[in-house]
Amino acid sequence: MxxxxxxxxxxxxxxxxxxxxxxxxxxxxxxxxxxxxxxxxxxxxxxxxxxxxxxxxxxxxxxxxxxxxxxxxxxxxxxxxxxxxxxxxxxxxxxxxxxxxxxxxxxxxxxxxxxxxxxxxxxxxxxxxxxxxxxxxxxxxxxxxxxxxxxxxxxxxxxxxxxxxxxxxxLGYDIGAEDVRKKFLRTSTLLRRAIEEEPLNFKHHHDLAVALSSVHRFRAAVQEGLTAIRLHEQALSSDINILWTYFVVASSYYNLRLPDEARSVAEKALSLNPDHFDSYFVLASVCADQDDMDGFSAAYDRFVEATTRYRENPHLAGPLLVNKIDEQWRLEIEYGRLLLKRGKHKEAEEKFLIASRISSDPAAAFRLAAAICRDHSQPASASRLLGKALESGIEPHRGKFEKALNRKAEGQLHGYSTDIRHLLGLESKPPELLYPLGVEALKIGEYASAEEHLSDAIGKGYDHPEVYNGLALACKYQGKIEEAMKWNRKALESDEENANALAHLGHLSYDQKAWDSAKRYYSRSLIADPRQKSVLFHLSLLALMDQDLPACVSYCDRLMELLDLPRERVIERIQDIGTIYEEVGHAFHRLGENRMHQEALSFSNSLKGKPQ
Missing domain, CATH: 3.90.550.10 (Spore Coat Polysaccharide Biosynthesis Protein SpsA; Chain A)
Structure with a gap:
């Protein structure tokens, strides 16, 4: 040159x-x-x-x-x-x-x-x-x-x-999970040093929130993001990128399955800037999860309108960073899911095709659409869409994995388990497949292989809490109780209120008859996620063991609501609680929860004076 x-x-x-x-x-x-x-x-x-x-x-x-x-x-x-x-x-x-x-x-x-x-x-x-x-x-x-x-x-x-x-x-952020983790460790160390030197500078807390969200530490990201928002308000700052902070907090709440909090933060951002399409993306996602078609459609329309205007006039946003400019295709997938739930199969498939056309990765769009069809008992559509994903260049191992899941949805359980075992036996696999493959290994009883794949996933940078929780289950099913508890505690290091980790620790304590520990873990887990049926069930049993009948009835009432069982009844005798456990047991049986089905019936029989 x-x-x-x-x-x-x-x-x-x-x-x-x-x-x-x-x-x-x-x-x-x-x-x-x-x-x-x-x-x-x-x-x-x-x-x-x-x-x-x-x-x-x-x-x-x-x-x-x-x-x-x-x-x-x-x-x-x-x-x-x-x-x-x-x-x-x-x-x-x-x-x-x-x-x-x-x-x-x-x-x-x-x-x-x-x-x-x-x-x-x-x-x-x-x-x-x-x-x-x-x-x-x-x-x-x-x-x-x-x-x-x-x-x-x-x-x-x-x-x-x-x-x-x-x-x-x-291009520097388009890297694998292992490199993302390394970058996070470098960046977070420097940011914490910056926060020590300037604790009232909201930008440092914002940057740390962004870094934490990049490695799935969503609860910590919420805390740092809320700190940044508070400091921004106290400083009377006009920095427009506080909207980015709001997005990090709202999307982190969404990933923590706290939809009300996600909605509240997104709406606050929109009150500051009605054209902030990242917030419309969060609102649309929350509405889709809540099966709110009207709310979803309204947020979707505003998102499309705002992103179109921004693409045509990027200078209008000034220095604001936006995160969802190229992700309309994901909302098209969600639109298709909502239509599918309403029996509008043709309209749903049209949305899936639109998603594939506008996505920078058509194979990913087809794969996600196929998964939705699988989940909604549409195996033929799932197979057809997966075929399009294969034509669009989906990674071969991922394609074989998705084919196995399609077989499972079609009831071909032997073919499904055979395919999964074949994939488990391959020496080389893409890192992003290690975690989902480990989860399927758990489901088919290949616990040692599940442990191996989930451990490898952590080594490749996929070290978010649910990988640790999966590894804990793999150890539990092999009788490695101490190791299982170690991995659940590791999950809590990343997210101290992780509901699954707390519930698993509660189950492990319960199985060891460490009743007080079980109650502590279950109670913390229920605060994090009040809709956990297994936790409510076991808390009701622990209350019964303590002869705390009001607490037992309260937990049963919440459980019956989640199981869609009739709740209007009078409890006069201990046998009446036995009847409740009998109904709960049958409900668990319908859900395929066989262990809790048997446990509920056992307690029911005991309370009714029937032989075990």
């Missing part, structure tokens, strides 16, 4: 970068800006690969500085070496879109701007998700404009910012 003359009259541009071991990305990054960068300044903070060699092949000026755990310090070092009139700053894992150079060249001729916003498009999950935000990526040199922030750099000192209609693609 030839270096152009740094002539101020030509509105010269210096590309400034900090790098370390970026040989995977750097060449494509530098190639993308060769038509607009007159000078390349690279601060290398300790590369041991070909990064420096690649940079110099583009005639970059490379300066070596030891890493000092401060991104802004090193970015400001790069500015000190730059001679251009304008600074374009990028990371190695970023790419300027084709044709973007001409937009940049035209934009830097603006006389009344000292800085320019470009649209950043970040990719996640094999490009099935995107976030967009307008960020200052170009600014005038020698005007005192610089970077602040140990982790997430912020450009400060700008007086007049305009919009440049060019996009920069950020």
């Amino acid at each position: 030839a270096i152009k003359s740094l002539d101020k009259a030509s509105h010269s541009i210096s590309l400034c970068m900090i790098v370390k071991n970026e040989e995977k990305y750097l060449e494509e990054c530098l190639t993308s800006v060769r038509e607009c960068a007159d000078e390349i300044i690279v601060v290398d903070t300790g590369s041991s690969d070909r990064t420096v060699e690649i940079a110099r092949s583009f005639h970059a000026e490379v300066f070596l500085h030891p890493w000092e755990n401060d991104f802004s310090k090193h970015r400001n070092q790069s500015l000190g070496y730059a001679g251009g009139e304008w600074i374009l700053w990028m990371d190695a894992d970023e790419r300027l879109e084709p044709g973007g150079s001409s937009s940049i060249r035209e934009a830097v001729t603006l006389q009344d701007a000292d800085s320019l916003l470009l649209t950043m498009v970040c990719f996640f999950d094999n490009r099935t998700r995107q976030s967009w935000n307008n960020a200052i990526k170009l600014f005038r040199n020698h005007r005192g404009i610089h970077f602040e922030g140990i982790v997430h750099n912020r450009v400060v000192g700008c007086q007049s910012t305009k919009f440049c209609p060019a996009k920069i693609y950020h």
Whole structure:
């Protein structure tokens, strides 16, 4: 690449970068800006690969500085070496879109701007998700404009910012779970240090909430996000990205299965900005889960309207980061599910096809649609949609896994278990399949294999609480009670109110007749999720053992409501409670809960004085 003359009259541009071991990305990054960068300044903070060699092949000026755990310090070092009139700053894992150079060249001729916003498009999950935000990526040199922030750099000192209609693609977050975990550990360490130094800075708490949500630590993300919102309000800040914080909190509540809280936070965000389509996405998701077609349709319509307007006019959002710009297809899938529940099969399939057409990953759309058809006893539709997923290039192992699940839905249980065992026996599998495959291994009684696959999933970065809970079950069914409890406690380290982990610990304690421990775990679990039938059932039995009949009746009443059993009755004798347990046992039998069916009938017989 030839270096152009740094002539101020030509509105010269210096590309400034900090790098370390970026040989995977750097060449494509530098190639993308060769038509607009007159000078390349690279601060290398300790590369041991070909990064420096690649940079110099583009005639970059490379300066070596030891890493000092401060991104802004090193970015400001790069500015000190730059001679251009304008600074374009990028990371190695970023790419300027084709044709973007001409937009940049035209934009830097603006006389009344000292800085320019470009649209950043970040990719996640094999490009099935995107976030967009307008960020200052170009600014005038020698005007005192610089970077602040140990982790997430912020450009400060700008007086007049305009919009440049060019996009920069950020690939660095489109990585596997193991790399996400490593990035989280690095980032969270620096952010906690920043919070110690500036505890009242809401941006640090926001950034930590975002990082926590990226590794499924949703309860901690809620706590940090709410702290950020409170500090933002106290500071009377006008930072529009507090809407992003609201989204992180609302979506974390949603993932914690707390729909009322998710709805409340999303509605609060919309009261601040009625066009915030990320909040409409959360509202639509909550309404879909609650089978509220009218609420879903209203939120869906506003989401589509707002995202369409944003795509056509990205400058309207200013610096706001949005997370759901490319995920209308997921709402189309949910729309299809709601229609399917209402018997509108043709309309549902039309929605599934729309989802596949607008998704950046049609195979993923078809796979999710097939799963919904499976869950709604539509095996023929599930098979047809899975066929389309295979045609669209679904990963082969995932395709075989989904075929096995289709067989199960069709009642071909032998074929299903044979297929799952075949997949379990393969030496090489995609990391994202380890957890779901481990769950199916549990269901077919392959407990040792389940333990192996779930352990491997954790090693590959899929270490969210439900993987630990699955591993605990695998150990329990092999008689490894202490190990099972260890894994459930590990889940609680990530989420101290995880309902499944608490319930499992309650069950393990109950089985060991550690009644007091069982009650403590069950009670905490019920606070986290009041709709757990097994927990209510066992709490009722423990109350009965304690001869606390009012508590027993109260738990039974809540349980009967969940089981859709008649609750209007008079309890006059202990035998009446035995009748309740008999009805509860039959209800559990209809649900396939055989252990609780037998246990309920056993207590019923005891209370009625019948032989066991």
